[in-house]
Amino acid sequence: MKKEDYQFFEKNGYLPLGKILDKNETETFIKVFDRDREETGYHWYDFGHHQSINCDALATSPEFDDLLRHPKVMEPISELMGGKTCFSEICIRHMKPYEGELHRGWHRDRAHLLEHPLRMDYIQLMVYLADVDETTHCFSISPESIDQDVLDTEAQLEHGGIQDLYGESGTAILFNVSVLHTATARKTNQERKSVQVYYGHQHQPYLSEDSIIPTRLWKDHTDSDVRDFYSVFNRKTREYIQRAGDDSDLPLEEVLELLVEIDYETGKRQRPD
Numbered sequence: 001m002k003k004e005d006y007q008f009f010e011k012n013g014y015l016p017l018g019k020i021l022d023k024n025e026t027e028t029f030i031k032v033f034d035r036d037r038e039e040t041g042y043h044w045y046d047f048g049h050h051q052s053i054n055c056d057a058l059a060t061s062p063e064f065d066d067l068l069r070h071p072k073v074m075e076p077i078s079e080l081m082g083g084k085t086c087f088s089e090i091c092i093r094h095m096k097p098y099e100g101e102l103h104r105g106w107h108r109d110r111a112h113l114l115e116h117p118l119r120m121d122y123i124q125l126m127v128y129l130a131d132v133d134e135t136t137h138c139f140s141i142s143p144e145s146i147d148q149d150v151l152d153t154e155a156q157l158e159h160g161g162i163q164d165l166y167g168e169s170g171t172a173i174l175f176n177v178s179v180l181h182t183a184t185a186r187k188t189n190q191e192r193k194s195v196q197v198y199y200g201h202q203h204q205p206y207l208s209e210d211s212i213i214p215t216r217l218w219k220d221h222t223d224s225d226v227r228d229f230y231s232v233f234n235r236k237t238r239e240y241i242q243r244a245g246d247d248s249d250l251p252l253e254e255v256l257e258l259l260v261e262i263d264y265e266t267g268k269r270q271r272p273d
């Protein structure tokens, strides 16, 4: 990674990677995304102001492993995080056309890890699988330097302003999830498709209960570095292993049924009454 890119991240808490996917890769992942919604749409659920999401995308669409460990992504992530990194969460997200007023819900996903050189506990990869510009929904961030105090929402927006991030399909952004950010929903007839992946430090606690780590990645993968990358389990993955045992012959529908049941128990989903 270029020195200027690292310095940009120090100053701003994020880094646009540009278009990381070539034409073929972009088309492939759009197809995978669309197939996921078509075939396992029943596993998606509504989230936030105007999104629907599937956080078990490694189970429903194994191809996303290739996207989240894409060399153009892993190289800068390793440098920015330092040390050994791990998979934490994947959510593939869909935003429909929208008639309402512009909407933002500023937040920080987690607290800063102050002993880290970039104050970063978890990093997120955002990959757009639709063209995103000032007329569509987008991801927005309020740039924050590692030298400045951590401010409350109002003070941070006043100090750092708002950066709306645009790019054609296949564009990626990395950001420290502790930096103030939001989805921006705009009045638009365009949909937004995105793949959002969190990575953590192997020695830190797991991030969330959102995503399953499939057996073929943490256990059966032939590369021990990949098995290590997928070795930080959340409760969801532990419960799944306990309940499913050897799942090599388990049909996907049964895997998903089990995951939904665990989501009810961890409070990730509301059990229908």
Ligand SMILES: O=C(O)CCC(=O)C(=O)O
Binding pocket: 093, 109, 124, 138, 139, 140, 181, 182, 183, 184, 196
């Ligand atoms: O969907 C977006 O643009 C932002 C979502 C978000 O806040 C997040 O993934 O942490």
Ligand SMILES: [Fe+2]
Binding pocket: 107, 108, 109, 181, 182
């Ligand atoms: Fe967030």
